[in-house]
Amino acid sequence: MAHPDEIKGPEADALPDTATLPAELAALYLCISPAQLADLRKSKRPEGRAGNGPSIIKPVEGGPAGPKDPVLYKLGTLREFAKAHAAPSAFDGALNSGMPGWVSAKLPFFAEREPRIKRGKRVLIGGAWDRADPLREKRFKELAKGRIRFTSLTCAEAAASLWADVASHSAFAERGLALLRSETQAIEAALAETAQLAAASSPDAAG
Incomplete structure (x- = not known):
């Protein structure tokens, strides 16, 4: 195994899976809005209604619990979700x-x-x-x-x-x-067609 200092390429420039991102950056990573991400962490029943089913994306457990504290997500969790949902985003x-x-x-x-x-x-x-x-x-x-x-x-x-x-x-x-x-x-094509239409309907053209 290579020493951490010897790692090169994309892996050396990427954050590890254990890194955490606040909700705003987590949503950006997944190419969705913060509101969509908040919805994804709600429990859902299989038919899609709110219930006691598992969360689709779980934030970091044991972190800040206060209402004003940021919700954090592990990057590994976000990467797994991104791989499973690779369809074009609303941004695309x-x-x-x-x-x-x-x-x-x-x-x-x-x-x-x-x-x-x-x-x-x-x-x-x-x-x-x-x-x-x-x-x-x-x-x-x-x-x-x-x-x-x-x-x-x-x-x-x-x-x-x-x-x-x-x-x-x-x-x-x-x-x-x-x-x-x-x-x-x-626009230029429409102008040309308008000119042709006007010319075809003019009195001189009719004569």
Whole structure:
């Protein structure tokens, strides 16, 4: 077995399964809302009604019990749940819903902790919902340690924000630019058809 100091690759950048995350970050890890996560820790009967059945996701037992204390989740539990529920999330649906989703749906983005330039402009790092991102585990480790933060933005806002690297910004922004090109082409095509319709119904055309 390799010495901990010799571990390299994604495992070295990831938090261990025994690490705990507060509910807000746990929900972010699972690509669901905090309200959905709260619902998942309620006991349910097999038919889905509230009852005395087992919780779907159990928070850490023996932790803070006060109503104002944070609920904590073991990362290993979250990883197991994520593997068992790998279907596209609501964030994925919003991202792929075309222009309406691009300009209206809020998605979570990793961002640098402090503004880099004047006027407090945020500097984005990547999409926090993107479970296919090979750097996601590393970024959650940085997030849990307070080295970075996350912010909720529409895709349009994110594309118009500053990013930590050009390649990530370009790849993300191209999706919005493609949508804009498609919208522009549709509008131009409709204008051309309107012109043809007007020309066909004009008195000169009828004569």
